[in-house]
Amino acid sequence: MAESYSRREFLKIGAGLSFGAFLAACAGAASPAPSTGGASTAPSPSSAGSAAPSIKPVPSASPGPINFLTWSDHWGKDEIKAVKSSTGIAVNVTELADNIDGFNKLNQVHGQLDVVSGDALWVPKYYDAGLIEAVDINSFKVASELYSMARSFPFWTKSDGYLAYPWGWSPIQIAFNPKFVTPAPDSWAVLIDPKYKGKVVMERQPTDMMLFAGVATGAKDIYNMTDTELAAAKDWLTKLKPNILKLVKQNNETIASLASEEAWLGTQNLGSPDRVKKAGGPEIQAFVPKEGTTGFIDGEMTVKGGQNHDRVHAYIEAGATAEFVAQNFLDNGRPLWNEKAYTLLVNMGKKDQADRYLYNQPDLALKMQLKGPSGNTDAYIKAWQEVFGA
Amino acid sequence: MTSTVPAATEVADTLPPAEPGLSPRRLWPFVPAAIVLGALFLAPLSIAVAASLWRTSPSLQLIPDWTLDNFRYLLGQAGYIALFGKTLLMAVVVTAAGITVAFPFAYFLVRYVSRRWQRIVLLAVVVPFWTSYLVRVYAWQAILGSQGLLNGLLKELGLISQPVDVFLYNDVGVFIVLLYVYFPFAALTLYSSLERFDFTQLTAAQDLGARPDQALRRVLLPQIRPGLITACIFVFIPILGEYLTPDLVGGTKGILIGSDIISFYLGGSFPLMAATALLVAVVVLALLIVFRRYLQVEDLVAGGR
Numbered sequence: 106m107a108e109s110y111s112r113r114e115f116l117k118i119g120a121g122l123s124f125g126a127f128l129a130a131c132a133g134a135a136s137p138a139p140s141t142g143g144a145s146t147a148p149s150p151s152s153a154g155s156a157a158p159s160i161k162p163v164p165s166a167s168p169g170p171i172n173f174l175t176w177s178d179h180w181g182k183d184e185i186k187a188v189k190s191s192t193g194i195a196v197n198v199t200e201l202a203d204n205i206d207g208f209n210k211l212n213q214v215h216g217q218l219d220v221v222s223g224d225a226l227w228v229p230k231y232y233d234a235g236l237i238e239a240v241d242i243n244s245f246k247v248a249s250e251l252y253s254m255a256r257s258f259p260f261w262t263k264s265d266g267y268l269a270y271p272w273g274w275s276p277i278q279i280a281f282n283p284k285f286v287t288p289a290p291d292s293w294a295v296l297i298d299p300k301y302k303g304k305v306v307m308e309r310q311p312t313d314m315m316l317f318a319g320v321a322t323g324a325k326d327i328y329n330m331t332d333t334e335l336a337a338a339k340d341w342l343t344k345l346k347p348n349i350l351k352l353v354k355q356n357n358e359t360i361a362s363l364a365s366e367e368a369w370l371g372t373q374n375l376g377s378p379d380r381v382k383k384a385g386g387p388e389i390q391a392f393v394p395k396e397g398t399t400g401f402i403d404g405e406m407t408v409k410g411g412q413n414h415d416r417v418h419a420y421i422e423a424g425a426t427a428e429f430v431a432q433n434f435l436d437n438g439r440p441l442w443n444e445k446a447y448t449l450l451v452n453m454g455k456k457d458q459a460d461r462y463l464y465n466q467p468d469l470a471l472k473m474q475l476k477g478p479s480g481n482t483d484a485y486i487k488a489w490q491e492v493f494g495a
Numbered sequence: 496m497t498s499t500v501p502a503a504t505e506v507a508d509t510l511p512p513a514e515p516g517l518s519p520r521r522l523w524p525f526v527p528a529a530i531v532l533g534a535l536f537l538a539p540l541s542i543a544v545a546a547s548l549w550r551t552s553p554s555l556q557l558i559p560d561w562t563l564d565n566f567r568y569l570l571g572q573a574g575y576i577a578l579f580g581k582t583l584l585m586a587v588v589v590t591a592a593g594i595t596v597a598f599p600f601a602y603f604l605v606r607y608v609s610r611r612w613q614r615i616v617l618l619a620v621v622v623p624f625w626t627s628y629l630v631r632v633y634a635w636q637a638i639l640g641s642q643g644l645l646n647g648l649l650k651e652l653g654l655i656s657q658p659v660d661v662f663l664y665n666d667v668g669v670f671i672v673l674l675y676v677y678f679p680f681a682a683l684t685l686y687s688s689l690e691r692f693d694f695t696q697l698t699a700a701q702d703l704g705a706r707p708d709q710a711l712r713r714v715l716l717p718q719i720r721p722g723l724i725t726a727c728i729f730v731f732i733p734i735l736g737e738y739l740t741p742d743l744v745g746g747t748k749g750i751l752i753g754s755d756i757i758s759f760y761l762g763g764s765f766p767l768m769a770a771t772a773l774l775v776a777v778v779v780l781a782l783l784i785v786f787r788r789y790l791q792v793e794d795l796v797a798g799g800r
Binding site: 115116118119120121122123124202203205206208209303309311312346349350351352365367478480481482483484486487489490491493494495 | 522525526528529530532533534537553554555572574577640660747755758759760761763
């Protein structure tokens, strides 16, 4: 039978068929799925009575690499290589920009990730959303190397366990190049000084930038700013915008910009002067602004229903040992929670450096205004976006 | 004399009767197209449309309440409208510059360069595609930066005494890199159009009294118009959704509307992300309809009915 269709007819029929299939698929998805039975896991004590979705672990035929969503300063190539050779566990690292970025990604892919890094008060948000599971922190042998306080942060302690394996902490400081930034600043105001147009680098973290703006403008509760406080914070960001050279994804990009002197100012964790110097850059200094700042206590969260869930424990055991943590400190400069690593650093003759970056004063971490989600994230994102996205 | 050729009506009588409508048997050939259209176009578009009409809670939970608030919000903010306008302008300028550079390049190549050398030059145009887009854009950071190759060259030539930072982290940087990225699309499209052109027509036109520019305008350009329009489409439309180049070389000053789409995504505002993306899609659709008036695609490509 000889038939011919014009391109228009061909596309029309194709679209019609696919639309029909799409509607059928939607109808199928809307109707309740029959229970398969047998494959479900027992509910955890916490999830049994909560509204959090129950996620079943996806058994993998052959275990693949652990999928780790984290920041650039939470892992090292040597560490990953050594873990692979000692345990056979390969790790596939994807870097995340921001806590909200990590939260959204995990919310979309669930068990396709196995471990996700998160900051302080963001971690309970993951838990409340049913995305991560609590672990028994004392079941990790390597946890005995931690400062004892790191095993009992109240905001990570739940009845069914601990929400994250503690990694590091730091207040957010302002790093500056004293060759160009004079006199030495002590306030957030330096970032909006018109003298430094196009000379500031910050991480592209909308919520955190709103928190900084809240601190800089004297908001009472930076996580729950009133409309007036939000407007003041937005105004501060508007003044900041001309000074921003670029918004980067990872803090090592801030270090690179300070090292090349294309930027003179940047927000950073503890340790930035050494990192910039190590990157071949000039002498820089850093300070905690007089108005205050925010800080983070971060850790690795075990994803609920991760495809390689059963190997996460072994990965943390092997990758969070004092040797690797000490090396991570030398590479990234901010204090970590592994106390044994501090002893190693002292033995290596790095006590001055470790003490300078508060490694020996972990109790200071709990005095910081910790990073966390806002009560009105939507308004925060919109305010930020109206400044930097327009 | 009786004709041996059967009449058209007789031929029609011998054919099997036409099947009314489309029977399932006749739908099978369309299944691959349906899968492709459904999976890669219709489903994502439907999700985007639905999400654009939903809202988020203060804590960014997606709430499926049907509302036009996202569009109202976007269209009510002067900043977003201005950014949209700037994106359109950037696309127009890069397209114009791309065609302006690519046309003489392709013309010279087709008319004055031997076939062997044409292949080598075209290969040189295509070679950058063998490396990742990201790597190419990062390379431009090294070229345009204050410590970069371009500043070094200008310094060597004595044109500047201090490095200047006008090439990177602004609209200039975005323009330069977009021009570089999309030049091959314009050049290759125009090359294939010009290659089929009979250049003796230009000589004939001039023999008949036309000036060279008249011959070009009235003989050459009308004949390569489909190629020109296709080149415009290939350059203009992708720029409307560009995100990486503005992100990497534009800084905070060089953002385009694509940057907002990704920012809304990273911020978890999926409805606003979807609404922004749909506004871009509507503009693209409108432009394609306009382009279509000047380009009979079916005649060119499909030989359709």
